[in-house]
Amino acid sequence: MRHIISILLENEAGALSRVAGLFSARGYNIASLTVAPTEDPSLSRMTLVTSGSEGVVDQIRKQLNKLVDVVKLVDLTDNERIEREMLLIKVAAEGEERAEIKRLSDIFRGRIIDVTDCAYTIELTGDGGKIDAFISVLQPRRILEVVRSGVIGIARGSITVKPDAPGT
Amino acid sequence: MELTGAEIFVRCLRDEGVEYLFGYPGGAVLHIYDALYKQEEVKHILVRHEQGATHAADGYARSTGKPGVVLVTSGPGATNAVTGIATAYMDSVPLVVFTGQVMTHLIGDDAFQEVDAIGITRPCVKHNFMVKDVRDLALTIRKAFHVATTGRPGPVVVDIPKDITAHKAAYVFPKDPTLRSYKPVRDGDPAAIRQAAAALAQAKRPMVYAGGGVVLGNAATELTELVRWLGAPCTNTLMGLGAFPATDPLFVGMLGMHGTYEANMGMHECDVLLAVGARFDDRVTGDLDKFCPNARIIHIDIDPASIQKNVQVEIAIIGEAGLVMRELLAALKGTGVRLDEAALKAWWHKIDGWRARHCLEYDRANIEVIKPQFVLETLYRLTAGDAFITSDVGQHQMWAAQFYKFDKPRRWINSGGLGTMGFGLPAAIGVQLAHPDATVACVTGEASIQMCIQELSTCKQYDLPLTIVNLNNRYMGMVRQWQEFFYQSRYSHSYLEALPDFVKLAESYGHAGLRIDKPHDVEAALKEALGRRDRLVFLDFITDQTENVYPMIAAGAGHHEMHLATDRELA
Ligand SMILES: Cc1cc2nc3c(=O)[nH]c(=O)nc-3n(C[C@H](O)[C@H](O)[C@H](O)COP(=O)(O)OP(=O)(O)OC[C@H]3O[C@@H](n4cnc5c(N)ncnc54)[C@H](O)[C@@H]3O)c2cc1C
Ligand SMILES: Cc1ncc(C[n+]2csc(CCOP(=O)(O)OP(=O)(O)O)c2C)c(N)n1
Ligand SMILES: [Mg+2]
Numbered sequence: 001m002r003h004i005i006s007i008l009l010e011n012e013a014g015a016l017s018r019v020a021g022l023f024s025a026r027g028y029n030i031a032s033l034t035v036a037p038t039e040d041p042s043l044s045r046m047t048l049v050t051s052g053s054e055g056v057v058d059q060i061r062k063q064l065n066k067l068v069d070v071v072k073l074v075d076l077t078d079n080e081r082i083e084r085e086m087l088l089i090k091v092a093a094e095g096e097e098r099a100e101i102k103r104l105s106d107i108f109r110g111r112i113i114d115v116t117d118c119a120y121t122i123e124l125t126g127d128g129g130k131i132d133a134f135i136s137v138l139q140p141r142r143i144l145e146v147v148r149s150g151v152i153g154i155a156r157g158s159i160t161v162k163p164d165a166p167g168t
Numbered sequence: 169m170e171l172t173g174a175e176i177f178v179r180c181l182r183d184e185g186v187e188y189l190f191g192y193p194g195g196a197v198l199h200i201y202d203a204l205y206k207q208e209e210v211k212h213i214l215v216r217h218e219q220g221a222t223h224a225a226d227g228y229a230r231s232t233g234k235p236g237v238v239l240v241t242s243g244p245g246a247t248n249a250v251t252g253i254a255t256a257y258m259d260s261v262p263l264v265v266f267t268g269q270v271m272t273h274l275i276g277d278d279a280f281q282e283v284d285a286i287g288i289t290r291p292c293v294k295h296n297f298m299v300k301d302v303r304d305l306a307l308t309i310r311k312a313f314h315v316a317t318t319g320r321p322g323p324v325v326v327d328i329p330k331d332i333t334a335h336k337a338a339y340v341f342p343k344d345p346t347l348r349s350y351k352p353v354r355d356g357d358p359a360a361i362r363q364a365a366a367a368l369a370q371a372k373r374p375m376v377y378a379g380g381g382v383v384l385g386n387a388a389t390e391l392t393e394l395v396r397w398l399g400a401p402c403t404n405t406l407m408g409l410g411a412f413p414a415t416d417p418l419f420v421g422m423l424g425m426h427g428t429y430e431a432n433m434g435m436h437e438c439d440v441l442l443a444v445g446a447r448f449d450d451r452v453t454g455d456l457d458k459f460c461p462n463a464r465i466i467h468i469d470i471d472p473a474s475i476q477k478n479v480q481v482e483i484a485i486i487g488e489a490g491l492v493m494r495e496l497l498a499a500l501k502g503t504g505v506r507l508d509e510a511a512l513k514a515w516w517h518k519i520d521g522w523r524a525r526h527c528l529e530y531d532r533a534n535i536e537v538i539k540p541q542f543v544l545e546t547l548y549r550l551t552a553g554d555a556f557i558t559s560d561v562g563q564h565q566m567w568a569a570q571f572y573k574f575d576k577p578r579r580w581i582n583s584g585g586l587g588t589m590g591f592g593l594p595a596a597i598g599v600q601l602a603h604p605d606a607t608v609a610c611v612t613g614e615a616s617i618q619m620c621i622q623e624l625s626t627c628k629q630y631d632l633p634l635t636i637v638n639l640n641n642r643y644m645g646m647v648r649q650w651q652e653f654f655y656q657s658r659y660s661h662s663y664l665e666a667l668p669d670f671v672k673l674a675e676s677y678g679h680a681g682l683r684i685d686k687p688h689d690v691e692a693a694l695k696e697a698l699g700r701r702d703r704l705v706f707l708d709f710i711t712d713q714t715e716n717v718y719p720m721i722a723a724g725a726g727h728h729e730m731h732l733a734t735d736r737e738l739a
Contacts (some may be wrong), residue, residue: 010349014286014298025291064474067509068295068315071349097687 004083004153005056006161007046007064008072011037015069019046022067028052032085032150043071043163047152053100071163080156083127086149087134088113092142093120095134101141108134127151134149173302173333174203174441175267180309181210183341186237187647188213188228188601190221194241195281196268199333212578213601213630216622218245223430223620227260227595230581231556232602233386235262235316242268242330243281244601247288251588258385258585259407262321264312267290269329285327302335307342314345319352320471352470356487356495364466364483365499367440372511373462373518374400375438377423380407380584381445381469387490388412388577391444394497396483399512401433401519405446406554406584410574415553420519423527424452425721426566427614429527430519432719432727434459437518444468445489447476449585450723458726468492471618478622485494491552527719527732528570537712538687540564540639544571546607546691547637552697555607556581560592560616563645566717568611590619593636598625607698614667615644615707629706636706638670641713649716672705685710 009015016035020102023030031049039046050060065073085109093101105122108130114121114154124134128151135146155161177200181189188215193201204212215221218240223350225236236256240249246267256263269280286296293313293634297308308326316324331353368374376398383393388411395418402412403423412419421428425433436443441463446452453459456478463483467474468489475484478577485492530541544567553573557563559582574580581599583591586733597611627634647662674681680703684693690709697705718733 014290014296017287018290021290026174055480058476059473066471066473068347 001057002049002051003060003075003077004151005048005050005061006074006076006105006153007048007070008038008070008161008163009035009044009046010069011042011044012069015044018067019048019064022063026058026059026063034150034152045161049151055131059093068093072161074155074159076153076155079159081153082127082154082156083151084125085128085131085151087124087131088121088147089124089135089138089143090119090121091138091144092118092144094118097141101138104134104137104168110134169338170205171339172199173305173328173335174199174474176302176305176337176339177309177328177333178203178207178210178723179339180306180341181237182207184309184313186210187462188598189237189239189660190215190225190228190598191239192221192241192245194217194245194268196242196245196270196330196334197239199330200239200268206699213595213597214626216598217620218248219251219590220620220623220626222249222263222265223255223588223591223594224598224623224626225263226252226256226591227558227581227598228602229261229263229598230595231578231599233578235264235313236598238263238265240265240267241281241519242270242285243283246283246285246514248598250288250292250700251590254324255583255586255588255591257292257294259380259583260321261323262316264309264316265325266322267325267327269327271330271331272388273331283313285325285332288543289325292323293325295327296327298327299329299332302332302337302680305332305337306339307345308343309371310345311347315350317349325346326494330722333502352485354488354491356468356492360485360494361482361492361499362573363661364442364485365503367464367483368398368442369500369503369505369507371400372505372508373437373439373515374398374438374442375434375463376400376402376442377405377435377446378402378408378411378444379405379446382408382411382489383445383577385445385470385489386577387445387488387493390490390493390497392416392497394493397497397500398423398507400442400507401434401516403427405449405452406569408446408578408583409569410577411445415571415575420644421521422569422614423727424449425454425572425723426717428570428721429525429719429730429732430522432730433522434519435725438463441465443481444493445470447474450478450489454729455722455724455726458728461469471663479521486632488657522544525732529733530715534712535687538685538690538709540567540715541571541709542687543637543639543694543711544568544611544711546694550571550691550694551607551609555579555609556603558582558592558596558599558608558610560612561587561589561646562612562613562616563566563641563649563715563717564613564616564639568640574591589616593617593620594623595624596634597632599627600634601630609637609698611639612636612638612646614638614642614670615664618668621673624674624679624704628678633701634704636674636704637694637705640667640670640708640717641709641711642667643713645715646717652716653722666678670706674704679704679706680705681708683710684710
């Protein structure tokens with residue numbers, strides 16, 4: 001099953017490679033991984049999407065928690081949560097296509113952020129499903145380039161991933 | 169007053185109470201070596217290869233419970249240390265390994281003797297640190313010792329660029345080494361402990377399976393009390409030997425691939441299994457589908473990741489083995505119920521039946537060739553079971569585990585998880601330094617001993633009166649055994665064609681050597697070696713080339729599918 005895991009990590013050189021190394025050394029799946037500093041500059045927040053049987057995911061959580069640089073880990077999968085991913089997509093846009101692509105982008109609440117004679121670059125955020133759907137509607141046209149940020153996630157309500165909050 | 173990084177380094181070791189530093193110099197650590205030269209509190213032991221330094225520190229750590237400390241230079245010094253670091257990692261041994269590094273401004277430039285020590289060691293350390301500012305040095309060292317020795321112990325590497333050891337800073341011994349991200353659990357969950365007590369109290373065929381965690385956690389006393397109160401059979405893993413007294417009638421021997429018939433059958437037929445400080449290794453469980461088919465399993469371990477990793481258990485208790493077992497015994501006593509006496513009696517009757525198979529029997533009548541088991545039995549008898557025994561890896565290791573009855577923890581020093589040939593001799597150096605008056609014997613094979621043979625020179629330099637028991641079968645016996653069983657006796661590259669004369673070799677290092685090839689000379693030779701407190705004696709026992717280790721469970725078979733010496737044809 002797919003799991004989305006939030007981690008607070010010491011913002012130190014090498015911390016990211018400990019996480020990445022763990023996944024490759026132990027043969028765990030990693031679908032996406034995003035990381036950036038937080039409001040507290042000593043901490044980074046990582047969102048990791050992985051999949052596996054419950055036993056494997058249990059081991060993943062435990063092994064991650066065991067890393068000395070991991071300050072807090074919360075598996076968001078069991079919570080009400082918001083997931084977002086950002087897409088930057090460059091698509092060929094010429095002639096009549098231009099209006100049609102603009103319309104599709106509006107429907108998906110995308111924003112055209114760069115324009116040339118023959119191409120649009122569109123920015124879109126949403127959960128993975130929305131991003132996939134947008135890419136597939138553009139598929140019949142000529143997609144020049146796709147960049148996806150990977151998923152970030154946050155729990156709904158008052159649950160927070162903080163150094164002193166309870167983890168899983 | 170400001171001190172240089174090198175001086176701070178030495179002061180930190182002193183303030184951590186470090187007695188011995190095992191090391192080997194080189195460019196990147198010369199400032200540190202200069203600081204070591206100017207003091208006498210931390211004694212430096214010069215090995216002959218960095219692998220030897222890590223194993224010696226490891227032997228020191230395993231035999232004392234204190235962290236072993238190592239200093240090596242950058243580049244090849246660091247890479248040579250990796251085998252020893254990985255060995256300690258697999259067996260959860262607390263080490264702090266300092267690697268020199270090229271100057272900060274050269275890092276990443278492929279500088280002379282530069283390797284990414286942090287990257288190379290990352291998968292085989294509990295944690296590692298690079299020091300980038302001399303003002304962080306003392307606290308980093310303090311944290312390294314803290315992480316290495318608490319929770320599930322393990323090796324920690326601290327990489328120190330050369331310029332850091334020249335820079336100056338004020339030195340204060342940091343009081344508080346705690347890290348916000350590292351808080352090992354100590355006490356078990358009382359509810360889980362009560363559940364465990366209830367399960368054990370109802371057991372009709374209980375079994376206790378105790379591992380290295382009991383030794384690491386200094387919990388042998390608590391284990392012994394608990395097992396005796398239960399009246400249950402107790403088995404130890406290879407790493408747990410000595411956690412429960414081997415001469416106690418409740419002890420059924422080691423379990424697993426080369427464990428006893430009674431221990432493995434006991435595992436197969438028990439109805440409640442208490443696992444303490446053991447990690448259900450594949451050499452122990454064999455085929456997981458056939459593992460303990462009838463048992464409710466309770467698992468006590470300090471590392472949550474050890475629990476439900478290979479085997480699904482019903483009751484998991486995360487905590488220090490000693491603390492948890494003390495609470496568990498209190499809870500059992502609190503229930504006021506004792507185990508069903510008639511059931512227990514029937515269970516022991518069954519176990520005694522398995523014991524009557526005498527699975528460790530070997531051909532004692534042979535007066536022509538030395539049986540390796542006989543050497544170990546004699547060693548056990550002559551040392552009254554009170555020696556420190558280090559071992560290398562192979563058949564000799566298994567026979568030592570089977571025939572030397574360890575009544576105390578930290579007496580049996582071997583590489584179980586990584587199975588590192590070359591471990592035995594350097595480990596014995598660390599053990600003998602830690603216990604100068606104790607008898608320390610290294611049980612080895614002619615292949616293993618050659619992997620770190622250069623450390624004989626270290627033994628000479630520090631006058632270590634070790635006894636080397638070389639069970640010389642002219643084969644990589646363990647490999648030969650597998651080739652005999654599973655490759656129709658095609659002995660591909662497992663015969664050692666050009667062996668040195670070990671007696672002369674020992675002599676050339678300044679030690680005494682003896683070759684023994686008749687069974688009736690075994691005892692006298694061992695007596696002679698063990699009696700000499702003034703020098704190392706290398707005993708080269710020419711042993712039976714064809715002897716195999718029994719019992720044996722083939723990799724991936726179940727506990728009840730053991731091969732005994734008496735049914736050789738099955739193998
Ligand atoms: C040639 C060869 C043959 C082998 N054959 C066998 C065999 O027949 N039988 C056998 O048993 N092994 C055998 N081994 C060894 C095997 O590979 C494993 O190393 C061994 O079984 C692991 O022992 P263990 O389960 O006690 O775990 P260890 O590696 O000792 O791990 C200790 C466990 O205890 C936990 N722990 C640590 N500290 C504490 C504490 N304070 N409180 C609670 N828990 C703690 C740790 O988290 C860990 O889970 C063999 C090895 C070799 C090289
Ligand atoms: C460094 C290393 N290389 C290879 C092995 C694989 N191996 C395990 S046992 C063994 C043979 C050991 O031979 P010896 O030391 O003579 O012991 P014996 O089995 O004959 O008692 C080998 C090669 C290992 N464990 N470690
Ligand atoms: Mg051999």
